[in-house]
Amino acid sequence: MISPVLRTVKDTGASSTPKRLAIAVATAAALAALAAAALSGEPSTALRAFFVAPFSNASSILNMVELSAPLALCALGVIVTFRAGHYSLGGEGQAYAGSIAAAAAGYYGYAALGPGATLAAVVAGVLAGAAVAALPAMGRRFAGAEVLLTSILVSQGFIFVIDWAIGGPLRDRSGNLIAMPALETEALLARLEPPSTLTVAPFVVLILCVAASFYFERTRSGAAHDLYGRNPRFAELQGYDVERLSWAPVVASGMLHGLAGALMVLGAKGTAIRGMSGGIGWSAIGAALVAGSRPSAVPLAALLFAWLDSGARQAAVLSDLPPDAGMAIKALVILVVSSRPSWTAVKAFMRRTPTRRAK
Amino acid sequence: MQLATLTSIRKYYPSTNALAVDGADFSLERGEVHALVGENGAGKSTLAKILCGFESPDSGTVAIRGSPVSFSSHRDAEKAGIGFVPQYSMLAPGLSAADNVALGHEPRFLGVFSDRRRVAYDFSLLADRYGFSVNPDAIVSTLSASGRREVEILRALARGGGVLVLDEPTSILGERETEALFALIRRLKSAGAGIVYISHRAKEILDLADRISVMRAGRVERTIRPDDTDECGLADLIVRSSSCAAGTDSGSTPGKxxxxxxxxxxxxxxxxxxxxxxxxxxxxxxxxxxxxxxxxxxxxxxxxxxxxxxxxxxxxxxxxxxxxxxxxxxxxxxxxxxxxxxxxxxxxxxxxxxxxxxxxxxxxxxxxxxxxxxxxxxxxxxxxxxxxxxxxxxxxxxxxxxxxxxxxxxxxxxxxxxxxxxxxxxxxxxxxxxxxxxxxxxxxxxxxxxxxxxxxxxxxxxxxxxxxxxxxxxxxxxxxxxxxxxxxxxxxxxxxxxx
Amino acid sequence: MIHLSALLLDAIAFLAVLAPAAIGGLATEYAGSLNIALEGLMLAGAFSYMAFGAAFGTVAGFIAAMLVPSAIAYVSDLFSRKANADSFVVGLGVNMLVPAAASMLSKYVFGSKGVAAVAGLQSGRPFAGAASIPVVGALFGQRSSDYLAFGVAIMVALVLARTPLGTRAKAAGMNRDALTMAGIDSGGVRGAVYALSGLACGISGAALASSVGAWVPNMSAGRGWIALVAVYLGGKRLGGTFAASALFALLLSLATRAQAITEAPAELLLSLPYFLTAVVVVLGSSRSKRK
Missing domain, CATH: 3.40.50.300 (P-loop containing nucleotide triphosphate hydrolases)
Known part of the structure; x- marks a missing residue:
């Protein structure tokens, strides 16, 4: 889909995407094996949880694909903002807001809309994500406030509010779980391959990734978006619409995160559960990084993280691997992928000749 | 005795895949101004940086007062009495003039804290000695371009001064400041210092230099005396094609x-x-x-x-x-x-x-x-x-x-x-x-x-x-x-x- | 009715947590590098205090709370410099790694994955006797850990404002060539301010942990981010950063105190400082934009 012709026009200067993905997969596998062997009381069970169980049958694989879908959407959102030079860290709250809005629309809208409530839930999720992103976006547009600072603050604030809403007025008191009432099955996305949890979500992700890739690599707006992200002053002087670029990517990212939150509710979870976003905003930044900020690589990067998540969860249940091992491995994968040791530097270090910065 | 001798220097930059200096020889005597000229990318700045310890050569030797040296930073070069005035500002714009000169050599009290009074005092002494009138407490970014250049020169003279390397020093200076700089250079020269002067300006070079080395493609192509040439001749040496007959005339009349x-x-x-x-x-x-x-x-x-x-x-x-x-x-x-x-x-x-x-x-x-x-x-x-x-x-x-x-x-x-x-x-x-x-x-x-x-x-x-x-x-x-x-x-x- | 002295007492306690971390954030900001990992480093400080404190006593706890985050910050910066990794991304990695690692270690150290209270690790209030003096009493009624945190914050501020390292860090942030001219390795300067930053964040985490005497997962709850905001809102200057921290400390204490007197749910009140801070950032930016 991406011809080399345009690559030459739009070079990011980073190491190639396949190489990054390969490094990430190798690191993740090595760390998972290490964690299973070193931290679990039953290493063989833990190893099996990581390396055998997720691939043992079609339904486990499809579950993993389904699990990767919301993460991929969030990562796509991260890419949209980061490539505009806005370092939005508010993904967590945006996704969480998408979840509660979708659950509310799906639950309360079912009476009026029937199965149409699914669509209402998706729309509500997208809008809620955009709403959480609105203050950072507008602050940037009208006051020039750093999205990095405002997004995390607003997101943190909304997390408190949503925690309260799910645990308070919207809570389903009949269960032990702090969660909203479960949605009707008809309001959820249809399962395509029972018993797996696969829904239409991964296909939506694929379409969006292809579209985003086309946007960045092949359209004039995408090129302007990239140039703005790397040098806003330059983009302004070239006459691009920098006012729109100062806020629209932030809102678009909020919508993608909101959609991700909605799909979590309408897919495997079935309702909004307290704390359900579970660090997805941070994982998404990692996945975006593993994908080298290229939308075309997002599905694979998300799948890698989904595998780590499900493997770690299985291992925690079956053996006594600490459940946070998955998050720790993800963090280490991010660190490894972010490094770009240059060979000249390595060679110079081996020879111990001092190197200095060339002007 | 020769103050500085550079022999068969080579320097390759992998990041830009460029052989910046390709076997250059260069020497500097006591009490001379040695001009270094050439097109952009001819290797002048790189050669100067090697002499000043910012870069180490891939091969070749640098000798100061006859003994070979290997600088690992500009600090080492300073110890050998080499001062450098860069083409682009290498000052910290938000610090004061005195802080910039003292950077890396700060006097202290109680062994820990910066001795600010001493920093300002040392700066005033230095400025007086060379006839500059920069306020030590002035923040560099508030200084005029020539004021900033003066701070750069003072920094180069603060430690040593036996060898002074100036990279296009007059590009942002006015007539009067240029004259003052030239007077200073002549004074340093008569006190026995050696000055390396990099410039594009043929006229200045003819005014000032005792020897002129022309660089092309990483080598010193030839070294001449100013008497051997005139302004146009020197310009032709710098650029192969003649460029002295410039000047275009308007062919149209102004409109709206x-x-x-x-x-x-x-x-x-x-x-x-x-x-x-x-x-x-x-x-x-x-x-x-x-x-x-x-x-x-x-x-x-x-x-x-x-x-x-x-x-x-x-x-x-x-x-x-x-x-x-x-x-x-x-x-x-x-x-x-x-x-x-x-x-x-x-x-x-x-x-x-x-x-x-x-x-x-x-x-x-x-x-x-x-x-x-x-x-x-x-x-x-x-x-x-x-x-x-x-x-x-x-x-x-x-x-x-x-x-x-x-x-x-x-x-x-x-x-x-x-x-x-x-x-x-x-x-x-x-x-x-x-x-x-x-x-x-x-x-x-x-x-x-x-x-x-x-x-x-x-x-x-x-x-x-x-x-x-x-x-x-x-x-x-x-x-x-x-x-x-x-x-x-x-x-x-x-x-x-x-x- | 909220008691003014009680409010001040709380505000100063919050400030003891925010100010060191904010000044730590300022340290790397001086050198031109955004330390996004304040939150993670605070958490590392809190955990180290509890873990080492439980094993070897409070003093060891405080020392570890400064050294461990300092080492983490230094190593992460070294990694980003030597491996040519983006410091922003490395900071995010640290923010993800620390809570995960702490929760894994917590199982071995405290034998529980959740909240772990350790007797004797809650700091006392040495001058509580003087706390009844109206208004200024709030200055005396603090825990000893808070005084320690302020002491460390002042020490770090002194290093930044009055030592060659501080000047060099500023020079590194303004024009790295200035350091090259002085023959100083700018990487070394950056490493030093990162270590300093980690140390300051560590003591702020320790102050947090010793105020409750327990390890609570994710106990920093976004305060590292507020500290980072204080650096920006304070115009990247010492005085401004401290003033902004004081403002946020007051907001946090208002939210906490309000729980006692209103029917409003605690979570809603706790969300307010974050929203207000965001609004303050927007207003502050619009002012500096017009300037």
């Missing part, structure tokens, strides 16, 4: 006003302010405004290009307020703009050269053309070829040298017809031949009917190209009589001398 400034005032920017500037640039003429740093040239650039609105007064493009143009319209065919701040405004350094080249005409492509066609790349190649940027398209801009970056900006901005051209220091970083190419392209655009405003801190640009010239001094514009005012008149006006 392209760019008009009516009593434009911009204040609250310190020394960089405008005070009631009136200026009309008509289509088919080049108007040059010359100023030394800190006299309002940046302010004039900002208002003329529409980056900043004036406090009062009007800026009109083709008779309409510049801010009434939507940015997209202004920048496609109405106004071409070559900014002084090349990296900040003129380029997106982290994108490819090709994308930078076509950035101004993105909207000119249809959706399908840009998505699927070959036009964008072909256009980029053609544009870059027009300014002789070789094998550039695929590389990122930040891997290019300064001169090549300037050519990318010029290629993009000076490509199509434009009603108004605002060119601010357009020749910065260019060697003689590309400078000539750029000036002739500006002349061509004038002949095609563009109104060209040339803002420059180099009077030579103005005298070569301008139909009318102005000087900007302390925010006020002053017209110079007729084209081709002689150099001394410009110099007098630039430095505020009343005729």
């Amino acid at each position: 006003p392209g760019l008009t400034l009516r009593s434009v005032t911009l204040s609250r920017r310190g020394s960089d302010s405008l005070d009631g500037a009136d200026l009309v640039v008509r289509k088919g003429e080049v108007v040059a405004v010359v100023a030394l740093g800190g006299n309002g040239l940046d302010a004039l650039e900002d208002v003329a290009a529409g980056v900043v609105g004036p406090d009062s007064g009007d800026v009109l493009v083709l008779g309409k307020d510049i801010h009434s143009y939507p940015p997209r319209i202004l920048r496609s065919g109405v106004m071409a703009y070559i900014p002084t701040d090349r990296e900040g405004r003129g380029l997106c350094a982290k994108a490819s050269v090709a994308l930078n080249a076509i950035a101004g005409r993105l909207r000119g492509y249809s959706f399908a053309d840009f998505a699927l066609g070959r036009a964008p790349l072909a256009d980029a190649d053609a544009l870059l070829a027009s300014f002789d940027v070789k094998n550039g398209g695929r590389r990122r801009v930040d891997t290019l040298s300064g001169g090549n970056r300037q050519r990318v900006v010029a290629a993009r901005e000076l490509d199509g017809p434009a009603d108004v051209v605002v060119a601010a220091n357009p020749t910065q970083g260019l060697d003689r031949s590309s400078r000539a190419a750029l000036l002739s392209r500006l002349a061509e655009m004038r002949d095609e009917g563009s109104a060209v405003l040339l803002l420059s801190s180099d009077p030579e640009d103005a005298s070569e190209l301008a139909d009318r010239s102005f000087v900007l001094y302390r925010g006020r514009l002053k017209a110079l009589s007729g084209p081709g005012s002689d150099d001394s008149a410009i110099a007098a006006a630039l430095t505020g001398v009343e005729p």
Whole structure:
């Protein structure tokens, strides 16, 4: 889909995407094996949880694909903002807001809309994500406030509010779980391959990734978006619409995160559960990084993280691997992928000749 | 005895894949000024950096006073008495003048804390000794360009002074400051110091140098005495092709006003302010405004290009307020703009050269053309070829040298017809031949009917190209009589001398 | 009715947590590098205090709370410099790694994955006797850990404002070439300010942990981010950063105190400081934009 012709026009200067993905997969596998062997009381069970169980049958694989879908959407959102030079860290709250809005629309809208409530839930999720992103976006547009600072603050604030809403007025008191009432099955996305949890979500992700890739690599707006992200002053002087670029990517990212939150509710979870976003905003930044900020690589990067998540969860249940091992491995994968040791530097270090910065 | 000897120096930069110095030999005697000349990229600066310990050579030897040395940082070179005055500012702009000079050698009290009084006192002593009058507590960013240069020189002299290396020291200095600098150099010389003087300015070199080494393609091609040549002869040595017969004449007569400034005032920017500037640039003429740093040239650039609105007064493009143009319209065919701040405004350094080249005409492509066609790349190649940027398209801009970056900006901005051209220091970083190419392209655009405003801190640009010239001094514009005012008149006006 | 002295007492306690971390953030900001990992480093400080405190006593706890985050910050910066990794991304990695690692270690150290209270690790209030003096009493009623945190914050501020390292860090942030000219390795300067930053964040985490005497997962709850905001809102200057921290400390204490007197749910009140801070950032930016 991406011809080399345009690559030459739009070079990011980073190491190639396949190489990054390969490094990430190798690191993740090595760390998972290490964690299973070193931290679990039953290493063989833990190893099996990581390396055998997720691939043992079609339904486990499809579950993993389904699990990767919301993460991929969030990562796509991260890419949209980061490539505009806005370092939005508010993904967590945006996704969480998408979840509660979708659950509310799906639950309360079912009476009026029937199965149409699914669509209402998706729309509500997208809008809620955009709403959480609105203050950072507008602050940037009208006051020039750093999205990095405002997004995390607003997101943190909304997390408190949503925690309260799910645990308070919207809570389903009949269960032990702090969660909203479960949605009707008809309001959820249809399962395509029972018993797996696969829904239409991964296909939506694929379409969006292809579209985003086309946007960045092949359209004039995408090129302007990239140039703005790397040098806003330059983009302004070239006459691009920098006012729109100062806020629209932030809102678009909020919508993608909101959609991700909605799909979590309408897919495997079935309702909004307290704390359900579970660090997805941070994982998404990692996945975006593993994908080298290229939308075309997002599905694979998300799948890698989904595998780590499900493997770690299985291992925690079956053996006594600490459940946070998955998050720790993800963090280490991010660190490894972010490094770009240059060979000249390595060679110079081996020879111990001092190197200095060339002007 | 020879103060410094560099023998068969080689230096290769893997990041830009360039052999910057390729077996150069160079020597410096006590009490001499040894000028180092050559085109951009000939290796002058790299050779100087090796002598000053910023770079270590891949092969070859550096000897100071006869004994071989291996510097691992500029600190080592300083210990050997070598001071360096860089071409571009290497000062911390937010620190005081005294702090900048003391950096890395701070006097302390109680062993831990900076001794600020001592820092300021040492600085005053040093400044007095060399006859400078910089306030030690002045924050560097508030100093004028020449004030900053003085701080750089003081830093170079603070430790040592046996060898002084100056990289294009006069590029931002006015006549008077240049004279003062030359007097200082002569004084140091008679005290036995050796001075390496890198410059493009043939006249200065002939004035000052005892020996002249010409570098080309990483080698010192020959070393001559100033008596062996004259200004034109030296210029020909620097550039292979003759460039001494420059100067273009306007073939057209000025038409309607392209760019008009009516009593434009911009204040609250310190020394960089405008005070009631009136200026009309008509289509088919080049108007040059010359100023030394800190006299309002940046302010004039900002208002003329529409980056900043004036406090009062009007800026009109083709008779309409510049801010009434939507940015997209202004920048496609109405106004071409070559900014002084090349990296900040003129380029997106982290994108490819090709994308930078076509950035101004993105909207000119249809959706399908840009998505699927070959036009964008072909256009980029053609544009870059027009300014002789070789094998550039695929590389990122930040891997290019300064001169090549300037050519990318010029290629993009000076490509199509434009009603108004605002060119601010357009020749910065260019060697003689590309400078000539750029000036002739500006002349061509004038002949095609563009109104060209040339803002420059180099009077030579103005005298070569301008139909009318102005000087900007302390925010006020002053017209110079007729084209081709002689150099001394410009110099007098630039430095505020009343005729 | 909220008691003014009680409010001040709380505000100063919050400030003891925010100020060191904010000044730590300022340290790397001086050198031109955004330390996004304040939150993670605070958490590392809190955990180290509890873990080492439980094993070897409070003093060891405080020392570890400064050294461990300092080492983490130094190593992460070393990694980003030597491996050519983006410091922003490395900081995010640290923010993800620390809570995960702490929760894994917590199982071995405290034998529980959740909240772990350790007797004797809650700091006392040494001058509580003087706390009844109206208004200024709030200055005396603090825990000893809070005084320690202020002491460390002042020490770090002194290093930044009055030592060659501080000047060099500023020079590194303004124009790295200035250091090259002085023959100083700018990487070394950056490493030093990162270590300093980690140390300051560590003591702020320790102050947090010793105020409750327990390890609570994710106990920093976004305060590292507020500290980072204080650096920006304070114009990247010492005085401004401290003033901004004081403002946020007051907001946090208002939210906490309000729980006692209103029917409003605690979570809603706790969300308010974050929203207000965001609004303050927007207003502050619009002012500096107009300037």
